[in-house]
Amino acid sequence: MSQLRWDPLKLHWVIMADEQSRKPRDFFTEWRTVTTTLCPFCYGQEGRTPAEVYALRPDGSPPNQPGWRVRVIPNKYPLLRIEGELAPRGVGLYDVLNGIGAHEVIIETPDHQRHPADFRAMELADVFRAFRARIMDLRRDGRFRYIMPFKNHGLEAGATIPHAHSQLLALPVIPPRMRQTLHACREFFHRKERCLLCDLLEQELADGRRIIHADRDFVALAPFASRHPFEVLIAPRRHGHDFCQATDAVLLALGEVLREVLRRQRSVLRDPPFNLVLHTSPTAVPRPGRPDLWHSLAQDFHWHLELVPCLARPAGFEWSSDFFINPTPPEDAARFLREAEISAGV
Amino acid sequence: MSQLRWDPLKLHWVIMADEQSRKPRDFFTEWRTVTTTLCPFCYGQEGRTPAEVYALRPDGSPPNQPGWRVRVIPNKYPLLRIEGELAPRGVGLYDVLNGIGAHEVIIETPDHQRHPADFRAMELADVFRAFRARIMDLRRDGRFRYIMPFKNHGLEAGATIPHAHSQLLALPVIPPRMRQTLHACREFFHRKERCLLCDLLEQELADGRRIIHADRDFVALAPFASRHPFEVLIAPRRHGHDFCQATDAVLLALGEVLREVLRRQRSVLRDPPFNLVLHTSPTAVPRPGRPDLWHSLAQDFHWHLELVPCLARPAGFEWSSDFFINPTPPEDAARFLREAEISAGV
Numbered sequence: 001m002s003q004l005r006w007d008p009l010k011l012h013w014v015i016m017a018d019e020q021s022r023k024p025r026d027f028f029t030e031w032r033t034v035t036t037t038l039c040p041f042c043y044g045q046e047g048r049t050p051a052e053v054y055a056l057r058p059d060g061s062p063p064n065q066p067g068w069r070v071r072v073i074p075n076k077y078p079l080l081r082i083e084g085e086l087a088p089r090g091v092g093l094y095d096v097l098n099g100i101g102a103h104e105v106i107i108e109t110p111d112h113q114r115h116p117a118d119f120r121a122m123e124l125a126d127v128f129r130a131f132r133a134r135i136m137d138l139r140r141d142g143r144f145r146y147i148m149p150f151k152n153h154g155l156e157a158g159a160t161i162p163h164a165h166s167q168l169l170a171l172p173v174i175p176p177r178m179r180q181t182l183h184a185c186r187e188f189f190h191r192k193e194r195c196l197l198c199d200l201l202e203q204e205l206a207d208g209r210r211i212i213h214a215d216r217d218f219v220a221l222a223p224f225a226s227r228h229p230f231e232v233l234i235a236p237r238r239h240g241h242d243f244c245q246a247t248d249a250v251l252l253a254l255g256e257v258l259r260e261v262l263r264r265q266r267s268v269l270r271d272p273p274f275n276l277v278l279h280t281s282p283t284a285v286p287r288p289g290r291p292d293l294w295h296s297l298a299q300d301f302h303w304h305l306e307l308v309p310c311l312a313r314p315a316g317f318e319w320s321s322d323f324f325i326n327p328t329p330p331e332d333a334a335r336f337l338r339e340a341e342i343s344a345g346v
Numbered sequence: 347m348s349q350l351r352w353d354p355l356k357l358h359w360v361i362m363a364d365e366q367s368r369k370p371r372d373f374f375t376e377w378r379t380v381t382t383t384l385c386p387f388c389y390g391q392e393g394r395t396p397a398e399v400y401a402l403r404p405d406g407s408p409p410n411q412p413g414w415r416v417r418v419i420p421n422k423y424p425l426l427r428i429e430g431e432l433a434p435r436g437v438g439l440y441d442v443l444n445g446i447g448a449h450e451v452i453i454e455t456p457d458h459q460r461h462p463a464d465f466r467a468m469e470l471a472d473v474f475r476a477f478r479a480r481i482m483d484l485r486r487d488g489r490f491r492y493i494m495p496f497k498n499h500g501l502e503a504g505a506t507i508p509h510a511h512s513q514l515l516a517l518p519v520i521p522p523r524m525r526q527t528l529h530a531c532r533e534f535f536h537r538k539e540r541c542l543l544c545d546l547l548e549q550e551l552a553d554g555r556r557i558i559h560a561d562r563d564f565v566a567l568a569p570f571a572s573r574h575p576f577e578v579l580i581a582p583r584r585h586g587h588d589f590c591q592a593t594d595a596v597l598l599a600l601g602e603v604l605r606e607v608l609r610r611q612r613s614v615l616r617d618p619p620f621n622l623v624l625h626t627s628p629t630a631v632p633r634p635g636r637p638d639l640w641h642s643l644a645q646d647f648h649w650h651l652e653l654v655p656c657l658a659r660p661a662g663f664e665w666s667s668d669f670f671i672n673p674t675p676p677e678d679a680a681r682f683l684r685e686a687e688i689s690a691g692v
Contacts, residue, residue, distance in 0.1 A: 005570060009527055009530060009531070009543060010523070010527060010573075011527065012571065012573060012670065013571070013670075014571045014669075014670045014672050016571070017673045021673065022674045023678075024616075024682055027575070027657040093546055148666075150663045156659065158659065175668055177667055177669075181355055181356060200354070203438040207438075223356075224351060224437075225353035225362070227358060268370050270370075270374060275666075277665075308666075311373040312368075317496045320494075320652055320654075321523055323361070324358065325360070325361045326362050327368040329363065329364065330362075332367050
């Protein structure tokens with residue numbers, strides 16, 4: 001079983017593989033495209049994957065058969081496993097948990113060739129509906145603290161199978177970065193009784209230079225302190241801490257803005273590999289000053305999407321310091337994306 | 347002038363380029379090797395670089411001429427500039443500083459072809475002497491809070507010029523990751539009157555499974571919660587917070603262990619690109635509870651080197667969460683490195 005290990009000096013968690021430990025030779029073949037004659041994510045190959053845990057299908061169509069629009073399966077090679085005990089323990093100065101969690105794959109379309117920027121808004125909304133359903137289901141498992149859906153597009157972004165898919169990890173701890181963001185949101189709210197991201201969106205809309213797209217429901221912007229060139233944040237204008245409370249109408253509006261941004265990104269940056277991450281409230285957060293008591297959701301958080309094209313590869317300095325160098329100011333990135341010529345929608 | 351920008355939601359600093367802002371087309375040619383007929387780091391090309399700020403030369407040899415063993419120059423395309431005012435200011439919810447700092451290049455050898463693993467221990471010690479001299483000089487500038495020498499080897503690790511060199515950044519703020527580590531060290535010391543890394547080394551030496559090399563002066567180990575496969579930490583056995591207090595004899599011993607580890611890494615991992623970072627006490631740290639008062643050095647820190655080969659490329663999940671997935675447990679990595687066959691030293 002894999003382990004979660006805590007570093008008391010550098011203060012991070014790591015998921016440490018066990019059974020599938022990679023030997024030196026396993027790295028020498030890295031970055032080759034996985035080419036198989038039969039893609040396991042295509043129609044007719046359902047038997048080659050673990051049994052589905054969720055699918056969007058025409059009413060009455062049987063599971064694990066063709067006919068689905070979106071299909072969610074446990075990852076065949078999971079980083080974390082659902083069965084077993086967390087067994088938190090100390091090993092001298094270190095902290096260790098068993099690698100308990102969930103690791104699922106969201107197959108976003110039956111179409112092997114479909115590019116994410118060519119999804120219709122309704123198809124993207126279907127993917128978000130799958131995220132919502134899976135988060136709501138996994139949240140009922142009291143062992144999980146943080147559930148994070150994310151998408152890798154392109155080999156350099158970590159996608160080893162080209163057929164469009166996302167992944168979802170349910171973690172038994174809140175990642176340190178999220179913990180810090182949650183803390184910042186809570187502090188801000190306690191002091192001002194306003195949401196930090198609501199205020200940031202207000203300031204950005206008034207300024208305008210970093211806005212890529214704004215409509216009634218959503219804002220897409222290049223963050224003022226973007227760590228990566230052409231990074232985009234998409235957030236609902238109306239405060240909401242919990243992605244799972246978004247209605248189908250809101251998810252359709254989110255699909256529309258994401259489609260818009262993906263098409264602009266593909267046009268400006270020539271179809272870059274990218275990562276997309278959904279940040280929503282953790283399933284449980286410790287009470288301020290009472291880490292022994294947990295309440296259910298962080299109301300002062302504001303859910304959002306982060307979209308990061310893989311353009312510049314961070315170097316040693318950035319890894320070690322978490323102090324990033326961005327060669328493209330977000331004001332320029334937003335302008336390029338705003339002015340992009342994109343063909344009319346399907 | 348570049349800017350340092352603070353993100354109040356994600357809590358990180360970014361160096362935002364200005365004059366040299368990269369356009370979309372600038373990314374399309376990324377990762378090509380820079381090939382020039384005349385390398386600016388070779389003998390006879392000294393006039394093509396900024397004037398040297400430090401060099402190891404035979405006594406009496408004139409600056410900016412051949413004859414040097416190690417040569418330090420300001421970076422021709424600096425991320426941060428030494429001239430000007432920091433001018434810290436708020437921009438609504440954001441914090442901004444002017445891009446003030448130092449960005450230097452340490453040319454490690456006149457030999458264009460020399461591979462880092464083929465440096466003799468004395469030659470590596472010369473590079474460390476240059477680090478020490480530059481940190482001591484830059485520390486006198488009260489605007490700088492953190493000085494970090496680092497090395498990128500190989501194009502994929504960020505080295506655009508193949509001639510062996512390191513870089514050094516002097517930053518006007520302490521990177522958040524270092525601030526957390528410093529805090530952890532201080533807390534540990536206040537509670538126990540012992541150094542955290544001293545205790546970690548003790549525990550690791552007693553366990554033995556993650557030790558790659560240990561001698562009278564240094565320990566090289568694969569950290570228990572390594573974020574990256576085959577990551578190595580090298581630390582002095584005797585507590586020292588300040589790299590600049592290391593004597594020439596200690597730097598020679600450090601050169602010996604680094605040479606040993608680099609040769610083992612090259613053998614096991616087939617000459618991977620890598621990043622090497624020196625972590626030493628910041629030049630100034632805030633007093634606990636009194637952020638307005640700064641004292642000069644963090645005595646409870648313990649300086650060390652971090653060596654990270656570029657094998658697996660982190661994906662979106664890891665970027666966003668700072669929750670890393672390591673496919674090779676450090677126990678396995680240490681065993682491979684310990685058992686590596688390396689040819690006898692020069």
